[in-house]
Amino acid sequence: MNVKPLYDRVLVQRVQSDEKSAGGIIIPETAKEKPLEGIVRSVGPGKLTDSGENAPMQVQEGDKILFGKYSGTEITIQGEEHLILREDEILAVIED
Amino acid sequence: MNVKPLYDRVLVQRVQSDEKSAGGIIIPETAKEKPLEGIVRSVGPGKLTDSGENAPMQVQEGDKILFGKYSGTEITIQGEEHLILREDEILAVIED
Amino acid sequence: MNVKPLYDRVLVQRVQSDEKSAGGIIIPETAKEKPLEGIVRSVGPGKLTDSGENAPMQVQEGDKILFGKYSGTEITIQGEEHLILREDEILAVIED
Amino acid sequence: MNVKPLYDRVLVQRVQSDEKSAGGIIIPETAKEKPLEGIVRSVGPGKLTDSGENAPMQVQEGDKILFGKYSGTEITIQGEEHLILREDEILAVIED
Amino acid sequence: MNVKPLYDRVLVQRVQSDEKSAGGIIIPETAKEKPLEGIVRSVGPGKLTDSGENAPMQVQEGDKILFGKYSGTEITIQGEEHLILREDEILAVIED
Amino acid sequence: MNVKPLYDRVLVQRVQSDEKSAGGIIIPETAKEKPLEGIVRSVGPGKLTDSGENAPMQVQEGDKILFGKYSGTEITIQGEEHLILREDEILAVIED
Amino acid sequence: MNVKPLYDRVLVQRVQSDEKSAGGIIIPETAKEKPLEGIVRSVGPGKLTDSGENAPMQVQEGDKILFGKYSGTEITIQGEEHLILREDEILAVIED
Incomplete structure (x- = not known):
């Protein structure tokens, strides 16, 4: 089974960020708006110009x-938490 | 009888998602905004550029x-639940 | 007498939808936003690009x-209920 | 004296619609938003593209x-009720 | 001294409209939004396209x-009431 | 030290307007929105088209x-009041 | 590890502004909206035109x-406060 997002949407699998292993990124509990981590599983064909x-x-x-x-x-x-986001809602890519 | 949506609208027949058979997609009861499943029955000619x-x-x-x-x-x-959506309100296509 | 809508407006005559005769379209009483039926009586020349x-x-x-x-x-x-709509407010055309 | 509207504005003289003579157009007292009748007295040069x-x-x-x-x-x-409207606020032209 | 408005702004000197002399324009006390009269004293170079x-x-x-x-x-x-407006806020020019 | 505004932003040094010396411009205490005076100290490279x-x-x-x-x-x-504005928030330039 | 912002986003490391050393820039405690200082650590590829x-x-x-x-x-x-901003949220660059 496949979930194919439309236009500029992206299917993302939620990753529980491990405060130690993730190369040092810690999202503070007190942050105004806490960002979350995920893995891109499928991308749409792109925004319509x-x-x-x-x-x-x-x-x-x-x-x-x-x-x-x-x-x-x-x-x-299949038991895993996912989200469908617009690409513009993605803040950054984390390169290890 | 035919319902032909205008521009980028789509006629969708509501499908009651069966939590087991649908290839593993489960929409959690506790989700912020629960997505629903449907079958596209008719599409408009497209958004005006x-x-x-x-x-x-x-x-x-x-x-x-x-x-x-x-x-x-x-x-x-004819007794079936349908919706008229804009294509941009569609999150993803599910391929089995 | 003639009512000529401007730009992308449309003059529509309200039709009381008969739940049985209308080819099977029933608009549920409990629907979030109930669509209504009408007949287009006059159309504007189109939206300005x-x-x-x-x-x-x-x-x-x-x-x-x-x-x-x-x-x-x-x-x-002349005693009949009409509406002036923008074309973009029209959800679909019903073909019998 | 002359009032020359700017851009897409229009000077309109308010007409008290006579429910019988106006070719049959009656604006119901109970309407959500009652349209009014008027005569265009002066038009601007048009919206800036x-x-x-x-x-x-x-x-x-x-x-x-x-x-x-x-x-x-x-x-x-000169004692007559007028309005300055944008052309886009005009719903339709009435042709007798 | 000179006040030069930027872009599509206009410097206007407020004129107390004399209900009789102004060629017959009377702004009713009961009007929803009463327009005011003024004389353009300086104009900007125009809106940026x-x-x-x-x-x-x-x-x-x-x-x-x-x-x-x-x-x-x-x-x-110099003791006179002025306003800085955008040109689009000007409803009409009054020609005597 | 230099503060270089980005895009269409402008660095402005606040000037306490002297009601008498400023060529006659007085900003009334009772004005709806009182404009303030300043000196442009640095300008950005311009808005992105x-x-x-x-x-x-x-x-x-x-x-x-x-x-x-x-x-x-x-x-x-360095002890002086400044503001960073967008150029579009500037109402007018005062030429002495 | 690398955090690569998307489009016109920027990764910024928060700097506690030292009121004396920072070339004389003091952000008043009473300011309507206090700006903050930071160092750009990574920039996205730019806004999509x-x-x-x-x-x-x-x-x-x-x-x-x-x-x-x-x-x-x-x-x-890695223990340091950072922010992900859109470039348009940056007010100015400080050159020492």
């Missing part, structure tokens, strides 16, 4: 990303 | 889709 | 349409 | 129009 | 204008 | 300007 | 910047 084409996506399958706490729509696929 | 043309649609008749809980307008056609 | 031209309209005189409950402005013409 | 030109106006001096109840700014000229 | 140029202004120094009651920013220059 | 270039700025270092009371972000540089 | 390209960024790695108090999303990387 004015000329009717799809703008290229910056993230790809397998990327480890940070996204805002209140972003996206939650779904569970 | 600035140049006055219709941008191509990404979904087509028969596609199984996920959409947000509060999206669209409900109508009942 | 950035280049100063009128984009073509998708509906035409005589079309049977669905529109949202809170759309448009009501007027009575 | 992106390219810095004036888009052509669809109404002209002498047109009998319908407009929304809460549209525009009232002024009295 | 997408291509980075200044769109031409429709009003010029000396024009007598009508503007909305709650428009602009008040300043007093 | 759609084509990815910087639109030219209309103000330059040394200009005496009027700006709205609630505009911008305050900072103190 | 209408033509589907990335507009060039104005800040680069190592720049000392001012940004609004309520801007961005906080994360802690």
Whole structure:
């Protein structure tokens, strides 16, 4: 089974960030808006431009990303927590 | 009888998602905004671009889709629950 | 007498939808936002594009349409209920 | 004396709609938003397009129009009720 | 001393409208939003278009204008009431 | 030390307007929104246009300007009150 | 480990501004909206333009910047306070 996001949406698998192993990124409990970590599982074809084409996506399958706490729509696929986000809701890619 | 949506609207037949059979997609009861499943029954000609043309649609008749809980307008056609959505309200296509 | 809508507006005559005869479309009493039925009586020349031209309209005189409950402005013409809507407020065309 | 509206604005003289004579248009007392009738007395040169030109106006001096109840700014000229509206606030032109 | 407005702004000197002399324009006390009269004293070079140029202004120094009651920013220059408005807040030019 | 504003932002040094010396400009205590005076100390390279270039700025270092009371972000540089504004928040340039 | 911001986002390390050493910039305690200081640690490839390209960024790695108090999303990387901002939330670059 496959979930293919439309346009500039991205399917992301939620990763419980381990405060020690994740290369030193700690998201403070007291932060205004805590970002969360995830792995990109599937990307849409890109946002529709004015000329009717799809703008290229910056993230790809397998990327480890940070996204805002209140972003996206939650779904569970085969027991795993996922979200469908717009690419613009992704704050950054984490490269190990 | 035919319901032909205008522009980027889509006619979707509501599918009661069976938590077991649907390839493993479970929408948690506790989710912030629960997505719903449906089958595309009819698609509009596409959104009007600035140049006055219709941008191509990404979904087509028969596609199984996920959409947000509060999206669209409900109508009942021959006893079946349907919705009219904008294509941008569709989160993803589910491929079995 | 003639009522000619401007730009992308449409003059629509309200039709009391008969739950049985209308080819099976039933709008549930409990729906979030109940769509209504009408017949297009007159269409404007189209929305002004950035280049100063009128984009073509998708509906035409005589079309049977669905529109949202809170759309448009009501007027009575020769005893009949009408509305002036923007074309974008029309959800779909019903073809018998 | 002359009042020349700017851009896409229109000077409209308010007409007290006579429920019988006006070719059959009756605006119901119970309507959500009652449209009003008026005669266009002066039109602006048109809305400024992106390219810095004036888009052509669809109404002209002498047109009998319908407009929304809460549209525009009232002024009295030589004892007569007038309004300055944007052309986009005009719902339709009434042709007798 | 000179006050030169930027972009599409206009410096306007407030004129206390004399209900009798002003060619018959009376602004009713009971109006929803009473327009006010003024004389244009200085105009900006025009709004910046997408291509980075200044769109031409429709009003010029000396024009007598009508503007909305709650428009602009008040300043007093040499004892006289003035306002800085955007040109789009000007409803009409009054030609005697 | 230098504070270089980005894009269409401007660094402005706050000037306490002397009601008598400033060529006659008095900002009334009772004004709806009182404009303030300042001297431009540094300008950004200009707003990014759609084509990815910087639109030219209309103000330059040394200009005496009027700006709205609630505009911008305050900072103190070497004991002097400054603000960082967007150029569009500048109402006018005062030429002596 | 690397945090690569997407599009026009910027990774900024928070700097506790020393009121004396910072070349004289003092952010008043009573300011409406107090700007904060930081060092740019990583920049995205630029905002997507209408033509589907990335507009060039104005800040680069190592720049000392001012940004609004309520801007961005906080994360802690190897014990240091960081933020992910959009470039447009950066008020100015401080050159020593």
